[in-house]
Amino acid sequence: MSQSLQLSTSCGRSLPNHRSHSDLKQFLLPGRRRFPVTAFPNLAIRASSSSSSSSDLEPSPVLVSHNGGAGGALAAAAVPAATVSDSSSIEVDAVTEAELKENGFRSTRKTKLVCTIGPATCGFEQLEALAVGGMNVARINMCHGTREWHRRVIERVRRLNEDKGYAVAIMMDTEGSEIHMGDLGGASSVKAEDGEVWTFSVRAFDSTQPERTINVNYDGFAEDVKVGDELLVDGGMVRFEVIEKIGPDVKCLCTDPGLLLPRANLTFWRDGSLVRERNAMLPTISPKDWLDIDFGIAEGVDFIAISFVKSAEVINHLKSYIAARSRDSDIAVIAKIESIDSLKNLEEIIQASDGAMVARGDLGAQIPLEQVPAAQQKIVQVCRQLNKPVIVASQLLESMIEYPTPTRAEVADVSEAVRQRADALMLSGESAMGQYPEKALAVLRSVSLRIEKWWRDEKRHEPMELPEVGSSFSDSISEEICNSAAKMANNLEVDALFVYTKTGHMASLLSRCRPDCPIFAFTSTTSVRRRLNLQWGLIPFRLSFSDDMESNLNKTLSLLKARNLIKSGDLVIAVSDMLQSIQVMNIP
Numbered sequence: 001m002s003q004s005l006q007l008s009t010s011c012g013r014s015l016p017n018h019r020s021h022s023d024l025k026q027f028l029l030p031g032r033r034r035f036p037v038t039a040f041p042n043l044a045i046r047a048s049s050s051s052s053s054s055s056d057l058e059p060s061p062v063l064v065s066h067n068g069g070a071g072g073a074l075a076a077a078a079v080p081a082a083t084v085s086d087s088s089s090i091e092v093d094a095v096t097e098a099e100l101k102e103n104g105f106r107s108t109r110k111t112k113l114v115c116t117i118g119p120a121t122c123g124f125e126q127l128e129a130l131a132v133g134g135m136n137v138a139r140i141n142m143c144h145g146t147r148e149w150h151r152r153v154i155e156r157v158r159r160l161n162e163d164k165g166y167a168v169a170i171m172m173d174t175e176g177s178e179i180h181m182g183d184l185g186g187a188s189s190v191k192a193e194d195g196e197v198w199t200f201s202v203r204a205f206d207s208t209q210p211e212r213t214i215n216v217n218y219d220g221f222a223e224d225v226k227v228g229d230e231l232l233v234d235g236g237m238v239r240f241e242v243i244e245k246i247g248p249d250v251k252c253l254c255t256d257p258g259l260l261l262p263r264a265n266l267t268f269w270r271d272g273s274l275v276r277e278r279n280a281m282l283p284t285i286s287p288k289d290w291l292d293i294d295f296g297i298a299e300g301v302d303f304i305a306i307s308f309v310k311s312a313e314v315i316n317h318l319k320s321y322i323a324a325r326s327r328d329s330d331i332a333v334i335a336k337i338e339s340i341d342s343l344k345n346l347e348e349i350i351q352a353s354d355g356a357m358v359a360r361g362d363l364g365a366q367i368p369l370e371q372v373p374a375a376q377q378k379i380v381q382v383c384r385q386l387n388k389p390v391i392v393a394s395q396l397l398e399s400m401i402e403y404p405t406p407t408r409a410e411v412a413d414v415s416e417a418v419r420q421r422a423d424a425l426m427l428s429g430e431s432a433m434g435q436y437p438e439k440a441l442a443v444l445r446s447v448s449l450r451i452e453k454w455w456r457d458e459k460r461h462e463p464m465e466l467p468e469v470g471s472s473f474s475d476s477i478s479e480e481i482c483n484s485a486a487k488m489a490n491n492l493e494v495d496a497l498f499v500y501t502k503t504g505h506m507a508s509l510l511s512r513c514r515p516d517c518p519i520f521a522f523t524s525t526t527s528v529r530r531r532l533n534l535q536w537g538l539i540p541f542r543l544s545f546s547d548d549m550e551s552n553l554n555k556t557l558s559l560l561k562a563r564n565l566i567k568s569g570d571l572v573i574a575v576s577d578m579l580q581s582i583q584v585m586n587i588p
């Protein structure tokens with residue numbers, strides 16, 4: 001039998017006694033651990049009935065979750081999990097299960113990994129290899145491929161989840177209406193050499209594209225550029241100077257040679273500044289994007305990432321559009337921060353969104369490159385403060401598109417994003433069309449684990465202020481409970497935080513505190529479970545639970561025990577959004 005300690009409040013009432021909080025401090029001393037939770041005079045203590053009868057410990061047939069991330073040695077553990085999930089089962093995938101057992105709770109990876117799916121990774125086996133390697137979210141970029149192609153990818157990921165118990169979420173990323181080049185007539189890339197003259201044209205070409213001619217997607221292009229303007233491909237990977245305009249054709253001289261890739265982004269600069277008057281008039285969500293969004297809603301994707309967001313308005317509009325159309329309206333909207341306007345309106349955009357992406361590819365084409373790191377730091381910080389998940393994206397391991405090992409500089413860049421405690425890291429070309437997608441994912445995984453460990457060992461608990469985000473009193477109580485529970489978890493060095501959450505809100509509040517131990521998030525719906533897979537430190541489990549915390553805990557403990565995921569003597573702190581409470585338990 002174990003004893004539990006419970007501080008309970010219920011919504012709508014004031015906290016019964018603020019004394020409890022300061023009383024807690026007396027035993028929240030760093031360095032102490034594993035003291036038996038016995039007698040704390042000023043706190044409500046009672047014997048919990050989490051002693052398990054033998055029947056509680058009958059092995060559960062199904063245990064399916066994924067926060068993902070096993071090493072090669074664990075790959076073999078990714079055996080199919082049963083797909084049946086009844087009310088007496090808990091779902092976690094075999095990779096997470098194996099990782100928790102092998103590395104221990106504390107060393108479970110906290111930083112989440114997003115992989116862009118492209119020709120290199122769209123097959124079922126390739127997707128499975130990414131899931132085994134720790135992919136938490138699969139991103140499809142509507143800038144490339146057909147809807148039919150993307151539908152097949154979504155279908156395969158869903159099958160993988162169903163057959164093998166993963167909770168890989170799907171993120172659909174819109175094309176957006178910025179200016180970009182066409183398809184290069186099917187070529188995978190073409191080289192532009194110094195001093196060559198190329199034609200950028202708004203004319204549509206049929207099958208044969210004249211040599212050194214690039215199609216541009218935006219009709220006003222020839223009208224808008226001026227002789228003398230600088231034309232930058234992908235933020236400066238290749239550079240041209242406009243030398244002549246002939247109707248729909250713009251003749252340009254290559255001044256910085258390089259590889260042109262299909263549908264590469266184009267910006268033009270005049271007198272050292274980005275020309276963006278026309279871009280400002282283009283809608284953030286183009287007519288084609290709306291069709292893609294309808295497709296995403298119909299397919300039930302988990303996240304829709306909006307490119308080139310300029311203001312909160314478009315996010316609010318999309319959120320109401322989704323709410324009106326999607327059955328359970330739980331598609332989260334992620335704002336991609338990749339333009340000057342999005343930086344100007346950062347707080348309001350993030351506040352309106354369900355998360356953000358630091359889209360460094362285009363951001364670096366819109367602001368001077370040396371300003372990108374500071375912008376990244378700021379975006380990550382604002383997201384954390386406003387309790388929204390944040391993804392750091394683009395060129396993290398760019399050289400791994402071609403080479404099997406990253407550069408030292410790339411490793412340092414990944415480390416910095418992990419050190420900033422971003423929720424997730426994203427692969428783009430490395431996983432979409434690179435030669436080493438699994439190796440690139442393994443690098444993200446090992447660097448994340450190493451930096452997270454360093455952080456814990458060095459006890460660098462950052463001084464980041466976490467302002468109150470709750471808008472109601474009940475929200476404030478949840479927030480205080482999570483802040484306190486996370487602090488207790490660190491001070492007591494507990495093995496895991498448990499959170500029982502219907503919408504995922506309490507789980508995100510705990511994640512926001514970035515505690516040292518993993519957060520087991522129990523939720524009853526598979527869509528919430530997938531969505532939580534983007535957030536730092538959350539290991540989402542699907543479990544049916546009731547409003548009775550006592551029975552929820554008993555059920556969870558027996559299911560986890562039966563799978564050897566927790567053992568007698570482990571210390572756990574549980575919180576819940578049904579009964580606002582903090583419960584500390586020594587597993588019996």
Ligand SMILES: Nc1ncnc2c1ncn2[C@@H]1O[C@H](COP(=O)(O)OP(=O)(O)O)[C@@H](O)[C@H]1O
Nearest residue numbers: 116117118119141143144145261428429432433
């Ligand atoms: N669905 C797809 N089909 C074909 N190629 C793709 C697909 N998705 C991504 N790619 C390739 O991977 C590269 C990197 O992906 P990403 O960063 O998402 O796009 P972009 O480079 O357009 O910003 C793309 O330039 C493209 O070559």
Ligand SMILES: C=C(OP(=O)(O)O)C(=O)O
Nearest residue numbers: 338359360361362393394
């Ligand atoms: C992630 C980005 O967007 P996309 O790949 O769609 O251009 C980016 O620009 O960094």
Ligand SMILES: [K+]
Nearest residue numbers: 143173174175
């Ligand atoms: K995109």
Ligand SMILES: [Mg+2]
Nearest residue numbers: 338359361362
């Ligand atoms: Mg972009």
